[in-house]
Structure formats: structure tokens, C-alpha cells
Amino acid sequence: MQHHAIKSLLILTIFASFLSTANSLFWKKKEFNYSPVIIIPGNGGCRIEAKTVNPKVPTPKCRVSKDWYLIWANIENIDLFAGEYTYGCWEDYIRLQFNRTTGESHSYPGVYTRIPGWGTTETVEYVDPSWLTFLAGNTGAYFSTFVRKLLNIGYERGKSVRAAPYDWRLAPVSHSDYFRRFKELIEDTYEKNGQRKVVLAAHSMGGTYTTYFLRQQTEAWKNKYVRYMLSLNVPYGGATALLWLYASGYNWGINFISAKKVRDEERTYESPAFMMPNDLAWNENDVVIITKDKKYTIKDYEQFFLDINHKDGVKLWQRARVNTTEERIHPGVDIVCIYAHGLPTGSTLDYRRAHFPDEQPSVLHEDGDKTVTTRSMKVCEMWDNHPKYNFELKKFKGIGHNDLLYNEDFYIYLEEMLRLP
Known part of the structure; x- marks a missing residue:
């Protein structure tokens, strides 16, 4: 009897050992590479939250909340029955005030804003997470497919795929604290992932903020922490849509939003001044705006702000504008530049049949991704053939500015580029 028990125990031990070995052989987690x-x-592309404590704003009886709540993007700010923004208070909370003494821009007194989601991805996957956006064609989605594709190959939110959201209303010159935190996030991500160098995946305006940041870092730091910058449809040469925004208001193609109404708050933002067409992509004689009696080029921005009666426009632009001399300097890391092309894209605003600046212009087109012209995105090619840093270029034809982030061919290429060498 005792002999039988010992024999059974031995068989169980051998069987357990077999299962353990089989598990390690057949169910071992795939190595993350x-x-x-x-x-x-x-x-x-980043959410903005606000809270208000005795706000000193022009619109009376605005919501007061000591708790943080979402003001961008939030489809609930749109009156679906009136067909336009239920504006007033929302505008007062999201707009900025320009200080003519310091040149800085801030919220109204009593209005506090913050950018949620630091180091995570949820707030850039869905800029507006409400169920209403799904009914409106999933308009709140942004980097959702990008993150899902990475999760499918073994990435982890908050560890190996992270995000550095920022206040997109402000130009880089106003983001010293953000860039300090961004540097710490890169270092932390490097350590969390076994001291693997980090890929900086920057889309659109985020790319110009990234190159601005990289030029402020030492060569030794960049060599240690950054594998390469992934440049995705980045408008290095600016975009005429930002002139449209300042002149007449720009509703980003959302027809039930009144462009003229959003113009007042859009004019308070610094970032459009940073992203106006510049001499990296436009010649000094290229016309960016044409009216019944005047043509504006990139040399005429001071006059442009005077003509549209934007009282603080000139000073705001002088402080926030891109320094194209610095932009010509290589960021000091390897570059993988990806951009879409092959679609008609606005390059000149035509007011010859519209009252300038209060009516919406017609648009003259050239090649691009429907938002940014090819000439602006291809500025990255000036960094090719650098003696120290690698450069790779990939173009996708017939894909829109944000549609690149939903394109299967892009993700096939991306997975290849993210693999460790």
C-alpha cells in the first residue's frame, strides 16, 4: 500500500514537471522586441480640463465648478438643435488673454485649465470620449488605432507606449515647464523599458514642438535616450489654414459650427502664429492671401494683422513665430519622416469674391494631405545626407492628414521601423 502511494506520488511529480516544461515551451510569452x-x-489633439473659482469673464451667469471638467473636446458644448456652439461661457473658459506688458497669454482670472493624461495614452486616443462622438462618426477618436495596433504586438499602455499631451493653444516659447516634464518622461520611459532608447512619434504640429525641444538638449543626452523621431505629416513650413483661422475664423470643416463665432477665441491662441506659412517652404513672393485690392505674402504679416483689426496680433506673432534660422539646424537625432500627398490642399486664401476678413474665402489648392501642403511637410528632407544622423523618408499617396493614422500600409511599415535593430 505504501509502495503504491509512493509510486502514485512519483507519477504526479513527473506529470507536474512535464506540464511545467510544456507551459514554458508552448505558452511562454513572446519576447517584446x-x-x-x-x-x-x-x-x-489633447484634452483640456477647466475649473472655475469666481471667474472674471465677460459672459454672465457662467457655470462655476471647483471640480475639473472637460472643455476640449466636448461635443456637449454644441447645441444640436440650434446648430451652433452655445458659445459665451465656453468661449470665455477656453480663450486666452494677452498681457501686453509681458507678452504672455493666460486664462481669465478665476479660470484654471490643465492638460490631463500625462504619460498615458487614453486622452490622445480619444480627445472627446463621450458616446455622442460615436454617433457623430467617431469624431472624438485620434490616436486610438495607433495605440491599438501597438498593443496588438505587445506594447503596454503607460509603460512602452505613452503620450506627452500639451496645451496646444500655446506656442513652444510658452512651454518651458512642459519641455522639462517631457525630458523627464523620456528618461523615465527609457528606464521602465530596460534602458531602451525611445521613439518620439510626433504628428502634425507636435512635430514642430518636438524639434524645438530636441534642439535644446545636449548631444550626449539625445544619443543616450532617443532612438529616432518619427515625423508624421508635420507642417515644418507652416499652413495657410492658420491664416484663415486668424482672418475669418476656421471651423475645421465642421459645418454646424459658426466660423465667425469661433474666430474671437481662436485669435487669442499663440500656436497659430507659430504655424503660419514661413520661408522654409514659401518664397517671399508667394501669395498666401489675395483680396480685391491686395496681395499678402509671408513678408506682410504685420500688415495682415493690422488689416484684420487684430490689435494684439502683431505682438503675439512676434513672440510666438517660428525661428526659421533655428529650424534649419538638424534636431540632432535620427529622423524617420513620413508624409501623405496626392490630395488637393489649400495654399492660398482667395477673398476676391468675399468681404475680407469677415466672410469665408475660396481656396486655391496645390498638392498635400488636404490639410498641409507637400511643400511644408517635405521640409524634413533638408536633414537628409547628414554626416552623423540617419534619415529615412516614406510617402503615402492619396491619404488625408489624420487618415494616415488609420491606414493599414502605414502600420505595416511602422511595425518594421519599431523593431529593435
């Missing part, structure tokens, strides 16, 4: 990624989103 990719670089960690930090997402730097584009204009409007």
Missing part, C-alpha cells in the same frame, strides 16, 4: 514610443499629438 520593439522600442518604447512616446506620442506627441498635433493641434487640438
